[in-house]
Amino acid sequence: MLPTVRRVLLVAGGLVTLAFAEEPPTFGPFGAECQVAFAPDGKALAVTTRGGSAALVARDDGRRLRRFRGERDESESAVAFSPDGARLALATLEGVVRVFDAATGEQVASLAHGGPVRTLAFTADGARLVTGGGRPWRAEDPDEVDPAGPTARVWDAATGAPLLDLDAGTGNAGSAVAASPAAAPIVAVARDDGTLSLWDLAAAVARDVDLGGPSRAVAFSPDGALVAAAGGRGGADVTLVSVSSGEVVRTLGRRSEPAPGGAVAFSRDGRTLARLAPRAEEVRLFDVATGAPRGVIAVRPAASLASSPAGDVLAVGLRAGQVVLVPWVEAGPR
Secondary structure: OOOOOEEEEEEOOEEEEEEOOOOOOEEOOOOOOOOEEEOOOOOEEEEEOOOOOEEEEEOOOOOEEEEEOOOOOOOEEEEEEOOOOOEEEEEEOOOEEEEEEOOOOOEEEEEEOOOOEEEEEEOOOOOEEEEEEEOOEOOOOOOOEOOOOOOEEEEEOOOOOEEEEOOOOOOOOEEEEEEOOOOOOEEEEEEOOOEEEEEEOOOOEEEEEEOOOOOOOEEEOOOOOEEEEEOOHHHEEEEEEEOOOOOEEEEEEEOOOOOOOOEEEEOOOOOEEEEEEOOOOEEEEEEOOOOOEEEEEEOOOEEEEEEOOOOOEEEEEEOOOOEEEEEHHHOOOO
């Protein structure tokens, strides 16, 4: 049975539910808690499968084009393409990140984050890889975490060599990371302690922004001017932060679930923001300029969200392992 998907628009203060003319394309199943990322050319998607592995699948029909193999006892947790599409990074909850040649599927580098990795991103020049997740385990006692250890780290994408720890010593329990699409090497680290850190990697300095609440998902706008963090003060669904000023621009919506999990993604033109609310089983859409809600897309329990480079569809990775392609054009009034 295909996932239930509907469009909900705000009309005259009420909710009107409009069904899609056709069920959106659904591929898989792949792996449980499916994570998904679009290739930069938009023709394929990377999806997590099983046993620390991932697959490259065609966007038009979901056929498997290539496999990226990890270890059988690992739990894959995130995927990301380099901006030129030449490499694919696959992260695991065991703390291992593997970098593959996207064309051949051969592993070209690996790194050990030290703790579970939940998000990762290449910088705009493709030279660095940023990982975010939990605190590292103690070297002397693998059953315990290091209370002062870094939850976000920067690596040389070609060699896997560590370059910079982004929040060592904070005692932070977990981080989500994103890298700016702009030329300046800016990385956003959203932390469980309610802080958003905007790191200038060139200068190795950070500017901290108080979100007023924990966040576990973060994304840059297409022009790199804004950062969207899931959660925020007063139960906000999303908090928008200006990269240039480091100030909160506005908050969007109010979340109904107790934890600010899920994912956030901008439309290609930067006018609409999608926010995955896993417990509510829906993708919420907001007008970036005004903060007004634009609609709701309801799906079965979902684990990830990605916007296509062309801006025509949202890929929703379901916990059951499928990927659903939902048209952005159906997401709300333009």
